[in-house]
Amino acid sequence: MTQHSEHPATSPDHAGRYAGALMNTFGPPKLVLTRGEGARVWDAEGRVYLDLLGGIAVNALGHGHPALVEAVSTQLHTLGHVSNFFTTEAQISLAEKLGALFGAEHPGLDRGVKVFFTNSGTEANEAALKLTRRTGRTHLVATEGCFHGRTMGALALTSKEAYRTPFEPLPGEVTFVPYGDAEALAAAVTDQTAAIVLEPIQGEAGVVVPPAEYLAAARSVADEHGALLWFDEVQTGMGRTGAWFAHSASGVVPDVVTLAKGLGGGFPIGACLGIGAAGDLLQPGNHGTTFGGNPVACAAALAVIRTIEQDDLLEHVTVLGHKLADGLAADPRVARVDGEGLLLGIVLHSPAAPAVADAALAAGFIINPAAPGRVRLAPPLILTQEEAAGFVEAWPGILDAAGVGTGPADDPSGGGA
Numbered sequence: 001m002t003q004h005s006e007h008p009a010t011s012p013d014h015a016g017r018y019a020g021a022l023m024n025t026f027g028p029p030k031l032v033l034t035r036g037e038g039a040r041v042w043d044a045e046g047r048v049y050l051d052l053l054g055g056i057a058v059n060a061l062g063h064g065h066p067a068l069v070e071a072v073s074t075q076l077h078t079l080g081h082v083s084n085f086f087t088t089e090a091q092i093s094l095a096e097k098l099g100a101l102f103g104a105e106h107p108g109l110d111r112g113v114k115v116f117f118t119n120s121g122t123e124a125n126e127a128a129l130k131l132t133r134r135t136g137r138t139h140l141v142a143t144e145g146c147f148h149g150r151t152m153g154a155l156a157l158t159s160k161e162a163y164r165t166p167f168e169p170l171p172g173e174v175t176f177v178p179y180g181d182a183e184a185l186a187a188a189v190t191d192q193t194a195a196i197v198l199e200p201i202q203g204e205a206g207v208v209v210p211p212a213e214y215l216a217a218a219r220s221v222a223d224e225h226g227a228l229l230w231f232d233e234v235q236t237g238m239g240r241t242g243a244w245f246a247h248s249a250s251g252v253v254p255d256v257v258t259l260a261k262g263l264g265g266g267f268p269i270g271a272c273l274g275i276g277a278a279g280d281l282l283q284p285g286n287h288g289t290t291f292g293g294n295p296v297a298c299a300a301a302l303a304v305i306r307t308i309e310q311d312d313l314l315e316h317v318t319v320l321g322h323k324l325a326d327g328l329a330a331d332p333r334v335a336r337v338d339g340e341g342l343l344l345g346i347v348l349h350s351p352a353a354p355a356v357a358d359a360a361l362a363a364g365f366i367i368n369p370a371a372p373g374r375v376r377l378a379p380p381l382i383l384t385q386e387e388a389a390g391f392v393e394a395w396p397g398i399l400d401a402a403g404v405g406t407g408p409a410d411d412p413s414g415g416g417a
């Protein structure tokens with residue numbers, strides 16, 4: 001990557017137009033991006049960046065992947081939208097495929113999977129939340145540091161005070177327990193609990209991985225009280241961790257899984273999967289959406305899944321993730337690298353993540369300071385060995401440019417999307 005002398009690359013014109021025309025929910029954008037190819041994007045000044053964030057774990061196939069472009073264009077030419085009075089081959093095929101992938105990750109599964117499609121992660125969680133209400137119970141248990149989205153129901157399940165406080169009162173009774181603490185979970189769940197909701201790895205918190213037996217403990221606590229177990233895999237799902245789902249390796253079968261982000265590879269789509277009886281909780285009239293299950297979005301997701309299968313990307317993600325993590329952890333200013341596959345959290349000894357992200361951007365790399373002491377990487381799954389090696393090579397210089405020392409590590413406090 002070339003060194004970028006001037007930064008940020010938003011011209012005064014773009015910055016002013018953005019501020020004048022868009023609500024100020026995200027703060028000023030760092031760049032105006034004009035095009036992308038593979039794992040690279042270009043800004044309005046023609047500078048190139050290696051995209052190690054992938055639109056926050058979204059661009060699974062990178063930018064402009066021919067399979068995605070072809071699938072979306074063909075479907076749009078054929079049939080772009082139908083109402084939910086009707087269905088399409090793409091919608092049914094994608095629901096069947098998601099069920100088959102879930103089944104393949106859980107050999108011997110004796111229950112079917114049913115899907116409700118949405119346009120985003122937060123909507124997938126709204127669907128799941130309404131599904132849990134159909135148990136007749138209203139209490140939910142979620143975890144500190146979690147992120148489930150910004151709509152009112154998903155926000156009620158999100159622990160971060162700064163996101164919640166301006167919008168209270170939020171719906172529902174939610175108890176938050178420390179993430180990774182099975183005893184706290186056991187103490188919080190009662191016979192009135194509708195569901196436990198967990199990210200198998202907390203993404204927005206900066207890629208926080210729970211202890212090995214945590215998901216299994218959550219399953220047994222849920223079973224003990226007749227509660228549903230709901231895994232939010234919006235960020236971790238669809239190959240990001242080197243498996244179709246981040247919970248796959250645990251062998252734990254949840255009742256509900258929510259997906260979005262990488263599912264459509266950049267085309268907006270989310271999904272709420274109900275496993276076994278949970279798939280029958282929502283009945284006619286209980287929920288709906290105009291765009292969810294749109295054939296173009298479903299065709300995009302089918303193309304993403306097909307490409308991951310054909311190009312053996314799960315294996316690639318696993319191997320490359322290890323290499324990348326080992327390469328980055330070799331610098332003594334890195335405490336360790338957490339995560340799985342290509343969802344990595346670089347834990348620094350000091351709360352320098354924002355300065356590191358700025359230095360990386362100036363050096364031509366897009367990364368994310370998800371927490372003060374944690375840098376998140378969620379690159380396209382098609383990232384090449386050479387591209388990853390290029391970042392590892394540049395990494396010590398980025399830390400130098402950011403003035404990073406080996407001071408005390410900062411605990412993740414959550415943040416991001």
Ligand SMILES: Cc1ncc(COP(=O)(O)O)c(C=O)c1O
Nearest residue numbers: 120121122147148149234235417
């Ligand atoms: C685990 C998780 N759930 C839900 C969401 C919300 O998804 P969306 O931004 O598509 O609404 C996110 C977004 O970062 C997420 O990481």
